[in-house]
Amino acid sequence: MSPLEHMARRVANDPFFLGAILHCYAESEQLTPAALANYLGCSVETLPQVQLCRAPRAEAGAFTHDIELIANRFHLDTERLMEVVRHGQALQRLRAASSAAAGSLLAARDRPPPPDSPPGETP
Amino acid sequence: MSALPTHEEGLALHERLLTDDPTATSDFIVAFLAPLAAFLHHQLPHLDPHLCQEAAEDALLALVKKPTSYNPLRKKLNGYLVMSARGDLNNRLRREKKHQQNRQSFHLVEVDAESGKSLQSEETPILQMIHHEEQRGQREFLERCRRQLSPEEQVCLDLLLQGKGQRAELVAALGWMHLSAAEQELQVKRIKDRVKKRLKRAGGPPL
Secondary structure, eight states: OOHHHHHHHHTTTOTTBHHHHHHHHHHHHTOOHHHHHHHHTSOTTTHHHHHTSBOOOSSHHHHHHHHHHHHHHHTOOHHHHHHHHHHHHHHHHHHHHHHHHHHHHHHHHHSOOOTTSOTTOOO | OOOOOOHHHHHHHHHHHTSSOTTHHHHHHHHHHHHHHHHHHHHOTTSOHHHHHHHHHHHHHHHHHOGGGOOTTTSOHHHHHHHHHHHHHHHHHHHHHHHHHHHHHHHHHHHHHHHOOOOOOOOOHHHHHHHHHHHHHHHHHHHHHHHTSOHHHHHHHHHHHTTOOOHHHHHHHHTOTTSOHHHHHHHHHHHHHHHHHHHHHTTOOOO
């Protein structure tokens, strides 16, 4: 594994990097790195460089600008990249929401019942 | 070994990190990662190359996420990154040492309880590497201090390091036999104090 591949793997769950969004997408679509690179229109050797880009900014204008910059720099299919990133970001939001919900559920379960509740009844 | 970017190339890459360009992080990492890891491994050949790679990654991650942490007016970029990576490497080694020592003491207790045999602490390869690195760090530190000392103070430092800091030994080594006993005592105290103070100021351990 090249040093760049190693580092790209290391940041695969770091939301600062585009790699985290691509990782979410590839996982949901069960794509290997080669298949993901092929889908985006680059070689598998170029993929780590794409993964090590900063994640696109969320604001509408900035998002399109960032996607175009990344696509032009690595000769990717802009439409595909936009689709993949939107899909990946939606998955990230879903995961964040479900882990937050799981956290609240656990916290609610841990909370002691109010003093006037009958035994065994939880709020 | 691939070369680190020149100062000008590095500054141009760093300036891009301060803009909104999302490809700047990738270009910065591509330019620095392999040469920085190789440079660290060249400086510390006894260390596992993976540790050097991860330390280089740590330094680059910190900078691309917070590019304002580097001030071009204060230090050259290559020097800053090497210093940052060495710091990360030392932290990793310290953590690893603690982990290994915990594991080792647990293992020794287990062996002792089961067999009752005498316990001989054997260093694992990683502990050997850590000790090697610590010794190397101490040697480098002493060498830096030594360069700031006068020839007489260097002799004094050598004797102190060998545990030969008695007055008679210092007097003989420094050729002060012609001085009176009181003067010898005064001069020995002064030179020992100067050397100790310089080491302490440089951040060294007390002698």
